[in-house]
Structure formats: structure tokens, C-alpha cells
Amino acid sequence: MKVLYGVLALLGIVLPYSQLIPWIYEHGLQLPLLIEEAARTRIGSFAWLDVIVSAIVLLVFIRYEGKRTGMKMSLCWVPILGTLTVGVSFGLPMFLMLRELHLKKMTVE
Template sequence: MKIKNIYFLLFIIGVVVPYYEFISFIFENGFDFKLLFDQLIATRISRFFAYDIIISAVVLLVFILNEKTGVKNYWVPILATFTIGISAGLPLFLYQRELKK
């Protein structure tokens, strides 16, 4: 399997898995974003993961903006990072970068 196909597969997984949990939360609790945020920062370990992902997303954005040369629609992985998460934004950017080769 070519690396670009692996990146695309990881992008799909990076969309489906997190959104499964998010949609399950919405079905159980409605659009209660206060509860979502409260649960996100409820424990030290959940804060650890939240901070780790936020910092990783910032690093990814810096990486994309630095490496965007020649990548068409480099803004799409940025949008994916903000709307889905780094689990979608990173493999999508790597996939796009492989397409330009």
C-alpha cells in the first residue's frame, strides 16, 4: 500500500472514531457544551489529554503554515484540525503533501 493511501485511511479513521464519541455524547446529553467542557477538564488525566491535544494542534498549524509550499488547499487540513481534530488534520495534510510529489 502506498503511503498516500495510508495517510488517507488514517484521515478517515481520524474523522470517524472521534466523531463517533462526540455524536454519542450529543445523543446522550444534547448540545450541553458546558457539560462537555466540565467533563473535559474534570480530572487531571483528562486535562493532560486536553492540553496535549491543544498543544499538538498548535504545533500542527505552525507546521502546515511552514510547509504549505506547493500544497493546494493547505487551509483544508487547518479547517479539519479546528472542526474535527488533529487526528484528521495531520493525516490530511500529509496526504495532500504526498499528492504533490
């Protein structure tokens, strides 16, 4: 599973950024324009609100599950930062991969 999670985390970076990087190249780092375009339609707002709620849930899950399984916070910062800078598409599979590695390490010791 850890390999699958790693591939999904990679896709979780590549796919979203394949759309963001050309937009930034064309418009620059204009955050107000980015927000305006993202929220231009109701369906766009729906999608963004869904992502925001999912990101909050994921951050809570990372904190809770990390503590529950005995993961060090130094290991959990990567998916937390990834969720905040890329999104749930990266943060969730990255956390699941790190959790798999941690659980495997715990059973070996």
C-alpha cells in the same frame, strides 16, 4: 503513502466522532458540560492540554510546510479546518496526504 494517510485521516474522523455523536445525542450541544466533563480529572486535563498544544503545532506546521513546498493555501484549508473541527487525528494525516499529492504533482510537471 497517500493511501495510508487517507485511511488514517478517515479513522481520525470516525473514531473521535464515534464517541462525540452519542454524547451529543444524549446531552445535546451543551458546550459548558462538554468542557466540564473533558476537564473533570487531572488526566483528562492532561490529555486535552496535550491535544491543544499538538493542534497549535500542527497549524504552524501546515502553514510553514505548505509555504515551503509551494502548496496553495486553497489546498491547506482542508486540514486546517479539519484540525479545528475534528482534531489532530484528522488534520495531520489529511495534510500529509495532500502534501504527498502535491509533491508528486510537482515532480511530474
